[in-house]
Amino acid sequence: MNPLHDQLRALLADEHAAIYAYGVLGARLGDRQQVLARTASDAHRAVRDDLRARLARLKLVAPAPAAAYDLAVATSAEAREAAVRVEEQLAVRWRDLVAATDDKALRSLAVQRLQECAVRAASWRQLSGVAPTVPFPGAVSS
């Protein structure tokens, strides 16, 4: 098994989960924040498509989305918290990818995705009125 390939597959699985999560949590948000959720969801779809294409080029089987995910969101506050968790989890994956490859193009992609996750997480935290940033996005202890 190639660990890098495993990471790409795990990333795709998490992007599937993120897209599902944004669908569920977006429904709990007010109109304005729903726009942000939709923008985030669109971004994750684009990343998903890119990951699928990469896996196809590597002739690897792409994981399919699960039929459903365990996600209960009752209020707008819970929805924003769930969005933060989604972004934090993906940030960890992308940061791990940085450490797993010396390929500059792939590293560049991973850094950019990590940045995007950190920016979205900060937006959701800011809307929740908590400290919006963390010093080390994607670090497990952060």
Added chain:
Amino acid sequence: MQTTRRQALSAGAVAGLSLLTGACTRTPPPQLPPAVKDPQAVSDEALRREAVAREQELVQAYAAALHAHPKLTALLAPLLGDHAAHLAALGPAPETSAGAGEGAEKVSLRRLAAKERAAASAYAQAALTASRELAPLLASLAACEASHVAVL
């Protein structure tokens, strides 16, 4: 134990050296020949030093902004805290770079955002050539500075 010729020679050399240095009474620790440095380690060290200098500059800019705009403390203090954490994670500072004249300058939010944006892209670039040990930290710094731009 037999003293080899090489040991005797080097002992003599050390003794001669301490005679030459004269006034220094304590024997200096024996000098090892300089190790051939791994180029990746050299490059990592340069990236780390650049990062420290960048963070020091950001800390100074935030301190100046906080001084000029005390009403923005709630916004700026946590961001300054992130940079302090970055400095701690990057390790000891090079000795020369402190006090690089940002203090008197007027620091607006727009200017802070521009500095953060520049730092985010510099870290993103640095993460490409760093070792696998250093690259994730630089990637996190790139992401943190990007989130600062969004918050500012």
